[in-house]
Amino acid sequence: MQNKTIVLIFCSILAVTSFTSCKHDVPQPAIANNNGNNGGGNGNGNGNGSLPPCDPDSVYFDQQILPILVSNCTMSGCHNSTTHAEGIDLTSYAAVMASDVVKPTHPYSSDLYKSITTNDPGDIMPPAPAAHLLTAQITLIKNWILQGAQDLHCDAGCDTTYVTYSNTIAPLMSTYCNGCHSGANASGGIDYTTYSSVSDAAADGSLYGSVIHDPNWSAMPKNSAMLPQCKIDQIRIWVNAGAPNN
Ligand code: HEC
Numbered sequence: 529m530q531n532k533t534i535v536l537i538f539c540s541i542l543a544v545t546s547f548t549s550c551k552h553d554v555p556q557p558a559i560a561n562n563n564g565n566n567g568g569g570n571g572n573g574n575g576n577g578s579l580p581p582c583d584p585d586s587v588y589f590d591q592q593i594l595p596i597l598v599s600n601c602t603m604s605g606c607h608n609s610t611t612h613a614e615g616i617d618l619t620s621y622a623a624v625m626a627s628d629v630v631k632p633t634h635p636y637s638s639d640l641y642k643s644i645t646t647n648d649p650g651d652i653m654p655p656a657p658a659a660h661l662l663t664a665q666i667t668l669i670k671n672w673i674l675q676g677a678q679d680l681h682c683d684a685g686c687d688t689t690y691v692t693y694s695n696t697i698a699p700l701m702s703t704y705c706n707g708c709h710s711g712a713n714a715s716g717g718i719d720y721t722t723y724s725s726v727s728d729a730a731a732d733g734s735l736y737g738s739v740i741h742d743p744n745w746s747a748m749p750k751n752s753a754m755l756p757q758c759k760i761d762q763i764r765i766w767v768n769a770g771a772p773n774n
Contacts, residue, residue: 582682587672589621589679591756596665597624598752599707600654603715608751619752621679632677635670644669657713662702686758691765692774693723700759701726704749715750723773730771736763 582588597618602608607618607627617623624630624640635641643653644661652660661669672678691697701709701720708715720726729735738748739755749755755763766772 579681579683582684586680586682587668587675588682588684589672589677590681591684592668593672594621595703595749596661596669596707598749599704600658600661600665601707602751603708604751606654625677630673630677633674635673638673638677641666641670641673654707657711658707659711684758686761688758688761688765691762691769693726693766693772694774696762697726697766698723700755700762704755704759708750716746727771727773730767736767739763 582591587593597607601618605611606613607616609617609619609623612627616627616629618627618629618640629638629640629643631637643651644666646652649656654660687696705720709718709720711719718725718729720729726735733742734745736742737745739760741747741754747754754760
């Protein structure tokens with residue numbers, strides 16, 4: 529666990545010297561090989577019929593694990609391909625596996641899993657003041673490792689018929705955005721864990737503008753590939769419907 533201490537110290541030093549935490553001012557991107565996150569139909573919910581349907585018992589790296597890692601671990605100064613704190617880059621499947629933090633089928637010997645579950649406040653990732661990962665996210669990562677830490681792809685389909693805040697938008701924000709946009713240290717001072725903040729962003733155009741990389745807004749999710757097309761469509765549909773609290 530010494531590694532983790534070093535990572536923490538590294539992040540803390542950055543936090544102090546730049547008087548921001550790892551969360552701010554993310555340098556240029558990182559993800560090039562997040563294949564198909566851009567709507568190419570790769571099992572990210574784009575409805576590509578050439579892939580098998582998603583098996584609810586399997587964990588899919590691109591759809592379920594990568595967004596958690598990008599949102600919680602790849603801020604500036606942390607585990608992205610520019611700063612790769614402690615040699616760890618968590619911005620793509622290849623980078624994660626090359627960082628040697630995952631021992632397939634053995635979560636308890638995997639640094640990735642150990643770092644998000646340790647009781648040691650000095651070792652826990654992400655380091656304070658960032659919030660711990662949610663229990664459901666930790667379970668997903670554990671199951672992904674138990675299942676062999678594979679890079680599986682599937683066709684999740686895309687439900688654009690029943691788009692609601694609680695079933696569609698809030699989980700999307702939680703998966704792709706709130707690792708950065710929550711808590712005392714929320715990126716850009718924007719916390720998207722409440723309906724009112726997300727509906728404000730819908731109303732001023734920043735929510736949709738940022739995810740379609742409209743040049744009037746910062747491109748989001750920061751430091752990552754674009755959202756899968758399905759997610760962008762769902763945001764557009766919800767915004768156009770007046771961003772209801774449903
Ligand atoms: C890795 C961290 C990170 C993730 C993930 C992230 N953001 Fe951001 N976001 C930032 C930072 C840092 C800022 C403030 C600086 C800036 O605008 O670049 C910001 C600013 C914004 C802004 C204000 C943009 C502007 O031009 O004023 C919006 C809107 C936004 N984010 C939406 C989102 C949405 C929606 C998601 C998820 C789809 C998301 N962000 C995911 C880090 C992140």
